Amino acid sequence: MNVATLVEKRRAQWAELEMLCDGTGSPEATARFAALYRAACADLALASAYQLPPGTVTYLHRLVGRAHSRLYRSHRFDPMTWFDVIFVTAPRQIFADPCVRIATLLFFALFSLSAYLAYNETAFPDYAQDIVGTAALEQMEASFEPGLNGNLSHYIGMAGFYIKHNTSIGLQCFAYGILLIPCVFILCYNAVALGASFGYMIREDTPGGETFLEFVTAHGPFELTAIALSAGAGLRLGMGLFRTEGRTRIASLKANAVQAVPIMVAAAILFFLAAFTEGFISPSPLYYPFKAGWAILSSGLLMFYFVVLGFPRQEPS
Amino acid sequence: MADAAPLDTTIKVVTPENIAFEYQLAGPFRRLPAYVLDVFVYSAALAVVVMVGLYLGFLTGSVLALSVYGFLGLLVWFVLGWFYGALCETYFNGRTIGKWICGLRVISVDGRPLSGMQATIRNLLRVADLAPPAALGQFDSEIAPVMAVPTALIGLLSVILTPRMQRLGDLAAGTMVVVDEKSWRLPVAKVDDLRVAALATYVPGDYRVTPTMARTLAAYAERRAYLTPARRREVARHLTDPLVDRFEFRPDIDPDLLMYALYYQTFLAADNAAPPDLGALAAFSPLRKDMDRPVAEPPAAAPPVAQATPMASAANPEHSAASPEQLAARPEQGDVR
Numbered sequence: 001m002n003v004a005t006l007v008e009k010r011r012a013q014w015a016e017l018e019m020l021c022d023g024t025g026s027p028e029a030t031a032r033f034a035a036l037y038r039a040a041c042a043d044l045a046l047a048s049a050y051q052l053p054p055g056t057v058t059y060l061h062r063l064v065g066r067a068h069s070r071l072y073r074s075h076r077f078d079p080m081t082w083f084d085v086i087f088v089t090a091p092r093q094i095f096a097d098p099c100v101r102i103a104t105l106l107f108f109a110l111f112s113l114s115a116y117l118a119y120n121e122t123a124f125p126d127y128a129q130d131i132v133g134t135a136a137l138e139q140m141e142a143s144f145e146p147g148l149n150g151n152l153s154h155y156i157g158m159a160g161f162y163i164k165h166n167t168s169i170g171l172q173c174f175a176y177g178i179l180l181i182p183c184v185f186i187l188c189y190n191a192v193a194l195g196a197s198f199g200y201m202i203r204e205d206t207p208g209g210e211t212f213l214e215f216v217t218a219h220g221p222f223e224l225t226a227i228a229l230s231a232g233a234g235l236r237l238g239m240g241l242f243r244t245e246g247r248t249r250i251a252s253l254k255a256n257a258v259q260a261v262p263i264m265v266a267a268a269i270l271f272f273l274a275a276f277t278e279g280f281i282s283p284s285p286l287y288y289p290f291k292a293g294w295a296i297l298s299s300g301l302l303m304f305y306f307v308v309l310g311f312p313r314q315e316p317s
Numbered sequence: 318m319a320d321a322a323p324l325d326t327t328i329k330v331v332t333p334e335n336i337a338f339e340y341q342l343a344g345p346f347r348r349l350p351a352y353v354l355d356v357f358v359y360s361a362a363l364a365v366v367v368m369v370g371l372y373l374g375f376l377t378g379s380v381l382a383l384s385v386y387g388f389l390g391l392l393v394w395f396v397l398g399w400f401y402g403a404l405c406e407t408y409f410n411g412r413t414i415g416k417w418i419c420g421l422r423v424i425s426v427d428g429r430p431l432s433g434m435q436a437t438i439r440n441l442l443r444v445a446d447l448a449p450p451a452a453l454g455q456f457d458s459e460i461a462p463v464m465a466v467p468t469a470l471i472g473l474l475s476v477i478l479t480p481r482m483q484r485l486g487d488l489a490a491g492t493m494v495v496v497d498e499k500s501w502r503l504p505v506a507k508v509d510d511l512r513v514a515a516l517a518t519y520v521p522g523d524y525r526v527t528p529t530m531a532r533t534l535a536a537y538a539e540r541r542a543y544l545t546p547a548r549r550r551e552v553a554r555h556l557t558d559p560l561v562d563r564f565e566f567r568p569d570i571d572p573d574l575l576m577y578a579l580y581y582q583t584f585l586a587a588d589n590a591a592p593p594d595l596g597a598l599a600a601f602s603p604l605r606k607d608m609d610r611p612v613a614e615p616p617a618a619a620p621p622v623a624q625a626t627p628m629a630s631a632a633n634p635e636h637s638a639a640s641p642e643q644l645a646a647r648p649e650q651g652d653v654r
Binding site for chain 1: 330332333334335336338339340380381383384385387388389390391392394395398399410411422424428429430434437438441442443444445448471485488489490491495497526528531532535536538539583584585
């Protein structure tokens with residue numbers, strides 16, 4: 001049998017497979033798809049034995065490629081695995097990960113240092129103005145001076161804004177982690193700027209200081225932890241390029257990325273929680289002990305999440 | 318990839334059926350339009366959300382409804398901005414709308430479709446690939462540096478330097494972008510030139526075409542339509558000169574025609590078919606020993622001589638009895654389809 005007849009004979013089946021690649025058909029068609037796909041695979045495998053012309057071989061490569069990606073579909077997001085990722089994988093990863101510890105230490109150390117420098121007006125009179133800027137400080141004073149009041153529609157809008165803005169910063173910090181330096185920079189910048197604002201506002205003579213404290217109490221634990229966590233996830237990603245532990249650089253990067261994602265998922269959830277708190281609880285004229293209670297409760301939840309859920313344990317198998 | 322692999326943009330994938338098939342990788346200039354299209358698509362979706370919001374605002378005048386709508390709008394903005402690619406690639410099997418239009422697809426480096434996790438990683442890390450951002454007005458102090466325009470230099474460098482053309486997000490997720498075009502053609506060259514079949518009957522029966530030669534012949538038959546007759550002869554001569562000696566053909570035989578005859582013999586001629594009806598050509602022989610034999614005059618009713626003689630005409634017109642016009646008048650047959 002010559003090649004032209006062979007191609008002519010097989011062509012009808014290839015055309016049928018091509019058609020089935022385009023859409024889902026009846027169960028019979030789907031069952032036929034597998035048979036046709038195997039036949040096309042066999043044709044491709046025997047292409048050199050049949051001496052098929054290169055054009056036909058190229059065609060077969062494309063056909064098999066398309067049918068292959070049609071047959072083996074991607075694994076979609078499974079809500080059951082989400083639960084596992086959030087409540088099992090993420091806390092253990094966070095508990096065990098040195099990158100998270102480093103990022104958290106760096107963040108809170110810089111935050112405290114910056115807050116102290118900004119607070120201590122006698123020793124460092126111009127620090128807060130140099131870091132945050134005079135205009136921004138005056139704006140903060142002006143916005144907190146009148147005290148906390150608002151209405152529901154304002155709260156809802158602000159909650160949306162905080163979700164978008166703060167979570168974006170966290171995700172950006174995580175993504176830049178693969179380049180390491182931008183991630184560390186974002187982390188340090190946020191620590192220093194937040195610390196400076198904080199230190200400045202808690203000086204005794206700053207107008208609106210009381211209101212500021214009342215405002216930040218409720219969402220502080222969630223938000224500050226979330227920033228540190230997203231930087232930790234980013235660092236984990238970037239460290240994969242350097243600490244390969246015997247793998248190839250790219251294999252190490254891939255493994256670290258898979259480890260980093262659950263941390264980032266946890267961070268994103270914390271950002272969401274912080275945004276809702278900051279939108280609804282923080283600006284409301286609620287009784288202050290309630291806000292403080294919320295802060296304590298959220299810190300307790302975080303402790304439970306990190307330590308109790310995260311504590312390394314033997315898998316019962 | 319192995320060192321011996323050719324410098325090419327194709328990548329071999331071995332399937333569970335134990336078949337190795339090839340994908341063509343997509344370079345930065347195929348991927349950029351797809352990304353720009355995606356940006357347009359989700360910007361348009363956001364614009365629709367904003368328009369509907371404005372309309373609702375005018376319609377109801379309720380501040381609360383508007384703020385709830387604003388909240389949802391911001392949420393949509395956030396989700397589209399960060400997860401548009403991941404969601405599309407997960408649910409449309411490795412394609413976003415832009416990639417679908419540009420004929421691209423994301424797959425795992427092992428050839429399997431990508432998972433939701435991989436899609437998330439590669440799309441979250443796009444920010445790092447688009448770095449460093451350049452602010453508009455960076456070079457002009459008059460303009461405030463407000464808009465940060467991504468330069469994507471990091472991603473471009475990474476695509477250039479990796480063998481699978483992966484950006485950093487692809488490296489971390491273990492994915493690659495391949496060309497997934499739908500338009501295919503199935504080229505089987507048709508030969509309807511009578512002289513080819515006639516010449517093919519003179520190829521000795523003990524001559525077996527090697528697989529390499531078969532590939533070369535098929536490639537030649539596919540591409541000869543794009544070459545001028547003189548160029549065809551020039552290309553074909555390298556292969557046919559030894560064959561002319563071996564087959565003891567006359568040296569002035571047209572190399573292009575001989576190649577085509579071999580192609581016909583290899584791919585198209587049926588094993589048990591009756592010898593083709595040569596008609597007026599039956600009197601000709603390409604063999605060297607028949608060179609001195611006087612060419613029999615074709616019957617008066619035969620097809621035009623100009624059609625029949627070029628088989629024996631030479632590559633060099635001065636050695637041949639055929640005139641250059643006859644060479645030029647050779648009909649373009651056997652087009653690649």
